[in-house]
Amino acid sequence: MKFSLGCALGYDVKEPTPFLFNVELAKVATQTILTETLTLSPSLEAERWTMPETGNRYLRVVAPAGRFTLRYEADVDLNPVLESPELVTELAAGEIPLPTLVHLYPSRYCQSDRLQRLAQRTFGKERPGYSRVNAICNWIHDNVDYVGGASDELTSAIDTATERAGVCRDFSHLAISFCRALGIPARYASAYAWRLDPPDFHAVIEAYLRGPEGPGWYLFDPTRKSAANGLARIGIARDAAEVAFASPFGSVDFDKPDVWINAQDPSPPAAPTTMAIRCE
Incomplete structure (x- = not known):
């Protein structure tokens, strides 16, 4: 597209x-x-x-x-590559490539080490793989209110889990933290997001899983506000600290940023929500 x-x-x-x-x-x-x-x-x-x-x-x-x-x-x-979620599984720690292991560690906004008990209690019995990450995103969507101004540049995943309010950046930090707490490498992605209303720079996550073609990164939007096959990625990082769209010193x-993304086809289909979206 x-x-x-x-x-x-x-x-x-x-x-x-x-x-x-x-x-x-x-x-x-x-x-x-x-x-x-x-x-x-x-x-x-x-x-x-x-x-x-x-x-x-x-x-x-x-x-x-x-x-x-x-x-x-x-x-x-x-x-993006569309795959059946049932075919996307997790990797054991000994199978994860060494360069990818950094995305298992806690980072500034993603204190996965402090969320392990909550993650295990809430998602430990979910089917490993795409289904578990999707369950994490569903839980965040259902239990955290999307509220502009409810967070700032100091808000971390711990704060979002406690306050249960935030914006896309906060939703992503919490999802990343839960994934890492469960042994799933996860990273932050900034993007231009088709069908996001109002348009803005958007934050989503990528989880490292094993699909039919081998291990790779899969896209998830915990806010459920964008079309997964319309995410044009700008930057990827451990968390938002590394991919700010602008940093003046x-x-x-x-001014308020003016951001846009429009499909060139007047009526393109969004990817089925039942499909796994592989981005790398």
């Missing part, structure tokens, strides 16, 4: 300020970038870096005092 997407970000900069952006699409096997443009105003020299482990694309600029804007536009062809005022 082909999509047109992008974002427009605006800032009033008080003094010369470095910015680090992560808004460009990741170059991964299941999404092909057809076209893309990045416009900075004023025109600035940009330093680029792609993280080897993840494919995340970072952009650094130093904006002068005054008005500064960034606009990113792209056309992308998404080709100075005093700035900012």
Whole structure:
């Protein structure tokens, strides 16, 4: 499925300020970038870096005092693999590739070590594999209220489990924590999300499971607000601390981000909710 997407970000900069952006699409096997443009105003020299482990694309600029804007536009062809959930199972710790083991460890916002008892009591008897991760997402959707402004940059999975309110970032951190507590590698993914209303940068998770073609990463949206086959990924990380869409290192005022993603086909189908979505 082909999509047109992008974002427009605006800032009033008080003094010369470095910015680090992560808004460009990741170059991964299941999404092909057809076209893309990045416009900075004023025109600035940009330093680029792609993280080897993840494919995340970072952009650094130093904006002068005054008005500064960034606009990113792209056309992308998404080709996630649809599989039967019954065929997607878990891996034993001794089978997980060493580079993937880092996604079993607690991280800043995902204190999986402190949620093990709750995870085992709530999900320990679920069928291992895709079904268990899906059960985690269903539980979060049913037991945590989606409330804008209920959390901030300090809110962690422990806070969300206690307060039972948050936004997509908080839903994802809690799902990741439960997965890791159960021995399932899981990571955070930022994305442009088709059918998300209102449009915004969206957070989902990826769980490392074994499918018919071998081990790989599978997409889940604990908020249930987007179409899983319309998630154009930007960055992947242990948690949100590593994939903020913008990080200014100075005093700035900012506009509300303008984010969009539109299907090029006027009436494309969403993936069946009963199917597993493999992204890598």
